Amino acid sequence: MDSGLDPDDGHNTSPIWVSDRSSEPRSQPAPPEETYAPVERASLLGLLQQPKYRPLRLRALIAVGAGLVVGIPLWSWRLGLIAAIIAAIADTIYRARTVSSVAPWRRASVAERRTEAQLKKLERNGYLTLHARAIPGSDAQIDHLVIGPTGVYAVDSEKWDKRLPVRVQSHRKLFHGPFNQKPRLDEARWEASQASELISKALGHEVSVVPSLAIYGPAIPWKILNIREVDVFDGGRVRRWITNRERSLTPEEIEDIYAVAAEVLPARYPEH
Numbered sequence: 001m002d003s004g005l006d007p008d009d010g011h012n013t014s015p016i017w018v019s020d021r022s023s024e025p026r027s028q029p030a031p032p033e034e035t036y037a038p039v040e041r042a043s044l045l046g047l048l049q050q051p052k053y054r055p056l057r058l059r060a061l062i063a064v065g066a067g068l069v070v071g072i073p074l075w076s077w078r079l080g081l082i083a084a085i086i087a088a089i090a091d092t093i094y095r096a097r098t099v100s101s102v103a104p105w106r107r108a109s110v111a112e113r114r115t116e117a118q119l120k121k122l123e124r125n126g127y128l129t130l131h132a133r134a135i136p137g138s139d140a141q142i143d144h145l146v147i148g149p150t151g152v153y154a155v156d157s158e159k160w161d162k163r164l165p166v167r168v169q170s171h172r173k174l175f176h177g178p179f180n181q182k183p184r185l186d187e188a189r190w191e192a193s194q195a196s197e198l199i200s201k202a203l204g205h206e207v208s209v210v211p212s213l214a215i216y217g218p219a220i221p222w223k224i225l226n227i228r229e230v231d232v233f234d235g236g237r238v239r240r241w242i243t244n245r246e247r248s249l250t251p252e253e254i255e256d257i258y259a260v261a262a263e264v265l266p267a268r269y270p271e272h
Helices: 044-048 051-074 077-098 109-120 184-203 235-243 251-264
Strands: 128-134 141-148 150-161 166-169 173-176 209-216 226-227 230-234
Touching: 044 128, 044 141, 051 077, 051 235, 077 128, 109 128, 109 150, 109 209, 128 251, 150 166, 150 184, 150 235, 173 184, 184 209, 184 251, 209 235, 230 235
Parallel strands: 150 209, 209 230
Antiparallel strands: 128 141, 141 150, 166 173, 226 230
16 A cells, blocks of 8 residues: 655445226236247357457467467477467466456555465465454554464555655664654554454454555665564565564464455445
């Protein structure tokens, strides 16, 4: 969640027929003929023309192109087929690694996408992540909630102006250039505490959520520094920050926390 750089002073969301009373018989009009809307038959071509199948169409074109490029010059349909298969597999792997699991209309910043790309690599190690989760009753948002073997983490991603230096005073004040980032630290800490409270209440036992600020842009002159109870570090260290800890949760606990968190922390922009 990119924050603006506002200066701070440092002190520191059907018709009814009515019977005729006349004795003479009265004929009722014939009911209207039923009409049916024409049924459009589904076709493979029609399905493939839908927007959600665009990646499949592109993959097919890539495979066909590769097959032709290899097969025609060598006069071998077998080599062409092999080339097509390899190209399709390569495109599948590429998209799996680069396409965001968060819908484009939900992605708020470049920083969030960069963090998400790192967190995606943790899935094979048993970590689960929820993106863009709202704190009920407020405008606050946790960019990434990570649940895994080493614990539960709230990661807020920031893209700051790289021309302004980042510095800290007395391990209590974080500055980006002349701007005091105390409000941003307090927000990150509050978001994590709210997530912890909601999840703990739903599960019936305490679940700690570690707050953090992942910064992209300017150079960060330290590896990981805890400022006002919030871990602050360069965005490229997200995975190491999460994994370099002792294991504290079992796979069953991870699944339970993930399911509860998805319920008590709704998506900021629910799917339509």
